[in-house]
Amino acid sequence: MNGVELAFVLLGAVALGSGFLVVTTTRIVHAALWLAVCLGAVAACFLLLTAELLAWVQVLIYVGAVVVLVLFALMLTRAPIGPAPGAPRRRVLLAAGVAAATGAVLLLTALAGLGDEVIDLEGAEVGGAEAIGSALFRAWVLPFEALSVLLLAALVGAIVLSRGRPDEDGR
Amino acid sequence: MILAPLIVLVPFAAALAGLAVGRNRLAAGRVAVIGTGLAMALAVAAAVVVWVGGPSVDEWGTIPTGWIPISVATRADGLGVTIAIMVTVVAFAVQVYSTAYMHDEPRYGSFAALISLFTAAMLLVVLADDLVVLLIGWEVMGMCSALLIGHHWERPEARSAAVKAFVVTRLGDVGMLAGIIVLADLTGSFRISALESSAVTSVTLTVGLVLVLCGVVGKSAQVPLHVWLPDAMAGPTPVSALIHAATMVAAGVFLVARLNAVYALSPVALAVLAVVASVTMVFTALAALAQDDYKRVLAWSTSSQLAYMLGALAVGGYSAGLFHLLSHAAFKALLFLGAGAIAHAVGTTMLSGMGGLRRRMPLTYTVSTLGFAALVGLPPLAGFFSKDSVLSAAEDAAVHGGPTPGWAAWLVLLAGLVTVLLTAAYAARAWLLAFRGPPHWGTAETGVARSHPALVPHDPPPAMRTPLVILAVPTVLLGVLAFVPSVVSGMLDPGDATAAEAGGISIHLGTAALSLVLVGVGAFAAFAEWAQLGRRDPAAALGSFRPLLADGLGVDRLYDSLVVRPLVGLSRLVVAGDRDVVHAYVRGAGRAARALGALPHAAQVGRVQRYVTAVLAFVVVLALAGAGAALW
Amino acid sequence: MRLAFPLVVSALLFSLGVFGVLVRRNAVLVLMSVELMLNAANLNLVAFDAWWSDALHSGQVLTLFVITIAAAEVGLGLAIVLLVFRNRGTSDLDDLGLLDESAEQEALPDDWLDMDGAGRVAPGREAAS
Numbered sequence: 001m002n003g004v005e006l007a008f009v010l011l012g013a014v015a016l017g018s019g020f021l022v023v024t025t026t027r028i029v030h031a032a033l034w035l036a037v038c039l040g041a042v043a044a045c046f047l048l049l050t051a052e053l054l055a056w057v058q059v060l061i062y063v064g065a066v067v068v069l070v071l072f073a074l075m076l077t078r079a080p081i082g083p084a085p086g087a088p089r090r091r092v093l094l095a096a097g098v099a100a101a102t103g104a105v106l107l108l109t110a111l112a113g114l115g116d117e118v119i120d121l122e123g124a125e126v127g128g129a130e131a132i133g134s135a136l137f138r139a140w141v142l143p144f145e146a147l148s149v150l151l152l153a154a155l156v157g158a159i160v161l162s163r164g165r166p167d168e169d170g171r
Numbered sequence: 172m173i174l175a176p177l178i179v180l181v182p183f184a185a186a187l188a189g190l191a192v193g194r195n196r197l198a199a200g201r202v203a204v205i206g207t208g209l210a211m212a213l214a215v216a217a218a219v220v221v222w223v224g225g226p227s228v229d230e231w232g233t234i235p236t237g238w239i240p241i242s243v244a245t246r247a248d249g250l251g252v253t254i255a256i257m258v259t260v261v262a263f264a265v266q267v268y269s270t271a272y273m274h275d276e277p278r279y280g281s282f283a284a285l286i287s288l289f290t291a292a293m294l295l296v297v298l299a300d301d302l303v304v305l306l307i308g309w310e311v312m313g314m315c316s317a318l319l320i321g322h323h324w325e326r327p328e329a330r331s332a333a334v335k336a337f338v339v340t341r342l343g344d345v346g347m348l349a350g351i352i353v354l355a356d357l358t359g360s361f362r363i364s365a366l367e368s369s370a371v372t373s374v375t376l377t378v379g380l381v382l383v384l385c386g387v388v389g390k391s392a393q394v395p396l397h398v399w400l401p402d403a404m405a406g407p408t409p410v411s412a413l414i415h416a417a418t419m420v421a422a423g424v425f426l427v428a429r430l431n432a433v434y435a436l437s438p439v440a441l442a443v444l445a446v447v448a449s450v451t452m453v454f455t456a457l458a459a460l461a462q463d464d465y466k467r468v469l470a471w472s473t474s475s476q477l478a479y480m481l482g483a484l485a486v487g488g489y490s491a492g493l494f495h496l497l498s499h500a501a502f503k504a505l506l507f508l509g510a511g512a513i514a515h516a517v518g519t520t521m522l523s524g525m526g527g528l529r530r531r532m533p534l535t536y537t538v539s540t541l542g543f544a545a546l547v548g549l550p551p552l553a554g555f556f557s558k559d560s561v562l563s564a565a566e567d568a569a570v571h572g573g574p575t576p577g578w579a580a581w582l583v584l585l586a587g588l589v590t591v592l593l594t595a596a597y598a599a600r601a602w603l604l605a606f607r608g609p610p611h612w613g614t615a616e617t618g619v620a621r622s623h624p625a626l627v628p629h630d631p632p633p634a635m636r637t638p639l640v641i642l643a644v645p646t647v648l649l650g651v652l653a654f655v656p657s658v659v660s661g662m663l664d665p666g667d668a669t670a671a672e673a674g675g676i677s678i679h680l681g682t683a684a685l686s687l688v689l690v691g692v693g694a695f696a697a698f699a700e701w702a703q704l705g706r707r708d709p710a711a712a713l714g715s716f717r718p719l720l721a722d723g724l725g726v727d728r729l730y731d732s733l734v735v736r737p738l739v740g741l742s743r744l745v746v747a748g749d750r751d752v753v754h755a756y757v758r759g760a761g762r763a764a765r766a767l768g769a770l771p772h773a774a775q776v777g778r779v780q781r782y783v784t785a786v787l788a789f790v791v792v793l794a795l796a797g798a799g800a801a802l803w
Numbered sequence: 804m805r806l807a808f809p810l811v812v813s814a815l816l817f818s819l820g821v822f823g824v825l826v827r828r829n830a831v832l833v834l835m836s837v838e839l840m841l842n843a844a845n846l847n848l849v850a851f852d853a854w855w856s857d858a859l860h861s862g863q864v865l866t867l868f869v870i871t872i873a874a875a876e877v878g879l880g881l882a883i884v885l886l887v888f889r890n891r892g893t894s895d896l897d898d899l900g901l902l903d904e905s906a907e908q909e910a911l912p913d914d915w916l917d918m919d920g921a922g923r924v925a926p927g928r929e930a931a932s
Binding site for chain 1 (some may be wrong): 810811815827830834838852872876882883885888901913
Binding site (some may be wrong): 094 | 434780784787788790794795798
């Protein structure tokens with residue numbers, strides 16, 4: 001195991017650990033904060049995999065915007081500060097079973113098919129701004145434009161939804 | 172002859188037209204009277220044609236049935252046209268009478284139309300040559316009779332009387348239908364002319380004829396199916412006069428007369444008829460002695476007189492029986508219309524609410540007296556001649572032999588003589604209580620106040636008076652036919668060679684004298700008792716027998732416990748079975764479906780996460796299955 | 804680096820996300836778990852992109868797209884959660900059973916087919932649904 005792999009293993013452990021806490025902690029606000037940690041760890045993983053631009057985009061958007069949004073939403077829906085009751089035991093077991101099965105399937109498929117492969121990190125082109133930008137605005141320009149339309153729709157939708165009906169509650 | 176179907180179709184058309192204009196009383200009355208009058212004229216015309224030119228049988232079409240075809244055929248012969256005249260005359264008189272009697276009654280339009288329909292059905296019976304066509308007319312008559320009895324359906328006794336009449340006569344008709352089928356199977360045709368020409372004495376023939384007698388017993392109110400007639404008096408009086416005195420009940424007698432040639436081939440059937448007639452004669456006359464209602468006396472009396480006619484036919488007295496049919500139609504219809512006039516005047520038909528009407532209603536008194544006199548058989552009225560011709564025919568058959576075994580003829584004769592005495596007794600009682608003696612109308616017994624302004628009894632209005640007078644004429648004069656027996660035979664000629672020797676009318680003076688003596692005894696007994704009791708109901712002399720006799724000797728109660736109660740119990744059993752057994756399956760099916768549905772229902776509780784769990788679990792399973800398939 | 808490492812991490816992260824979606828009661832937490840799943844997919848995409856040495860960098864570009872879409876989705880999703888909270892006063896998924904059909908139909912009484920003495924179906928039964 002070389003250094004990159006070791007680093008990756010450590011970062012992966014951080015991501016998985018914080019992810020586990022996100023889904024199991026009873027303190028809801030803490031869950032949001034652990035999500036931020038998890039997303040940060042994933043960004044670091046991206047760095048290790050030579051996806052630089054992506055790593056920073058991840059930090060900017062996910063950790064910067066999405067987590068903040070989530071925290072706002074928790075505040076506005078009066079999420080309890082202290083521990084909140086969890087799901088009934090039966091459901092937890094059932095969900096754990098399904099999740100374990102899903103994970104098992106994915107692992108088996110991945111490792112059975114691709115377990116021996118090696119990523120050549122030295123010869124890979126670094127995914128910097130220039131590389132990603134030229135790919136984005138040449139080969140991927142059409143989906144890019146479509147994406148901007150999608151963002152517009154989401155924006156408009158969010159405004160409409162959050163406005164409510166003026167005659168109902170006057171807000 | 173085209174007249175035959177026309178005679179049937181004219182009243183039928185009048186019935187349809189009457190239903191169409193039903194709401195307009197004046198128009199309905201006119202349609203009814205004109206229709207029946209026209210039918211009467213056509214019947215007379217047909218009679219002239221037949222009496223002059225001879226009988227004719229015509230077939231107007233056939234209806235294939237898959238077995239023996241029904242032929243729509245008519246037969247216009249002496250018997251048919253004579254009875255047709257009688258039916259249309261009485262129907263005409265009743266329609267005229269009804270325009271006044273039913274003046275204030277509701278549903279007059281449908282009433283008149285139903286009477287027209289009934290007339291058409293009776294004429295169909297009289298003029299049909301095919302047994303199934305005859306059966307159609309027979310059943311339509313039964314239906315009209317039940318509907319007319321129940322005319323005042325607001326009253327429960329009218330409703331139940333209508334149902335009773337329909338069910339009891341239907342019971343007899345079941346046997347009749349079986350008999351018709353047996354006879355048709357025997358001869359290969361439903362035609363009466365085929366039956367007459369090809370029938371030979373056999374057990375099958377007897378069986379068929381006895382089964383047909385079931386229908387006769389039901390329709391003509393003989394024991395044991397007589398129970399519907401007294402209760403049928405709940406209908407309006409014109410209905411009683413037409414249907415339950417003169418025409419419908421006479422249809423049974425007519426049928427036996429029509430098949431006279433065939434019945435003559437089966438002494439067993441005739442013996443059965445003789446026994447039934449004899450028992451009925453005496454039984455119903457006894458019951459008539461104790462009745463409280465004027466109309467019920469007349470109803471029981473009708474059963475008794477019909478038994479006379481059937482007894483005459485049983486012993487081979489064809490003309491005698493039919494002669495009595497004609498004269499009975501006249502005087503019984505007269506008596507019933509008189510009862511209607513009395514009811515119109517004093518507001519009740521109970522004998523306890525009449526009395527002293529001799530001076531107040533002279534015309535009604537006169538014609539009713541003539542009617543009663545004819546009923547008991549006083550000369551020179553028609554009833555005397557007709558009844559004594561019946562007795563003489565019985566005597567002839569007993570002494571000289573006839574188509575019936577000798578003992579049957581003696582039975583008829585004896586029963587007839589006993590009934591003469593009883594008839595005189597109940598007729599005298601009814602006459603005394605209604606017209607003589609102190610007046611009881613307007614008392615608390617009748618429920619109508621004496622202070623009622625219209626309640627000073629008087630003779631009825633002209634529309635009701637005229638039919639009374641019209642019917643009084645044959646009551647008095649029909650007896651003259653006895654002096655011209657050949658004319659009678661010619662009139663009643665059934666148009667078949669073998670029956671030409673059917674007995675004419677003869678009257679034995681010895682029997683006649685004996686019957687007069689018996690009349691005197693019976694009438695005197697009633698009169699003496701009446702006078703002795705201070706001009707009160709002589710039936711009190713019957714003592715403790717009276718309630719039993721008034722009840723019809725408990726036959727109704729017997730039927731109730733033998734038939735009605737078990738049937739009701741059975742139907743309750745069926746309902747319980749349906750509810751607890753069959754419905755249990757239905758309910759069980761419902762419950763099972765619900766239980767089965769609860770299972771997938773658990774997947775629809777609206778918990779989103781449950782849905783996602785299910786989806787993901789299934790995806791995992793699919794993936795595993797796919798992987799497994801790929802690996803192998 | 805062996806390809807197996809990113810794949811294992813992403814698979815485990817994905818299953819953690821699945822568990823969170825199925826088990827969490829608060830709607831916002833469910834959305835957060837969805838984010839976990841999306842991130843796992845992103846990691847997978849980037850790893851494969853590095854392994855393929857794709858000239859078009861399709862893996863990384865797609866990851867970009869996924870991030871964008873996820874951001875849009877979470878924005879709208881949270882707006883909906885806020886709306887639901889405004890209407891129903893709760894964002895607890897266990898209390899939001901609007902799709903529940905179990906209480907809608909009441910059972911028919913057992914004797915609904917029975918007739919009373921006069922031959923009519925028992926009165927009042929026609930009113931049951």
